[in-house]
Amino acid sequence: MFVFSGRKLQRARGELPREALALSVGVSAAAVAHWEANRRSPSRAMIRQLAGELGVEPRDLVDEDPMFAVVTS
Numbered sequence: 001m002f003v004f005s006g007r008k009l010q011r012a013r014g015e016l017p018r019e020a021l022a023l024s025v026g027v028s029a030a031a032v033a034h035w036e037a038n039r040r041s042p043s044r045a046m047i048r049q050l051a052g053e054l055g056v057e058p059r060d061l062v063d064e065d066p067m068f069a070v071v072t073s
Contacts, residue, residue, distance in 0.1 A: 002062040004047060006036040009061055012054045024053045 009032075013021055018036075022029040025046065034040040042050065044058075051058040 001065040001067075002059075003065045004035065004038075004041040005061060005063045006038040008063070009050065010036050012051075012056050012060060016054075021050070021053060025049050 013036075018032045019029045022032045027046075031040070031042075035042055047058050047061055051061055
């Protein structure tokens with residue numbers, strides 16, 4: 001299972017202004033700020049849209065959920 005990563009969104013956004021990304025996907029800049037701070041998570045459809053706008057794969061915007069990670073030793 002995977003969870004959205006605000007840190008990865010920030011990294012993928014790079015120098016693109018938050019407002020420009022928000023406008024391109026049809027949300028407010030505040031929504032993007034909430035995602036980047038991990039206060040909220042976008043829908044799967046929005047993750048795909050964000051990835052498309054940023055030129056990355058959706059998997060580049062998520063982390064493996066540690067609750068479901070297999071611990072190996």
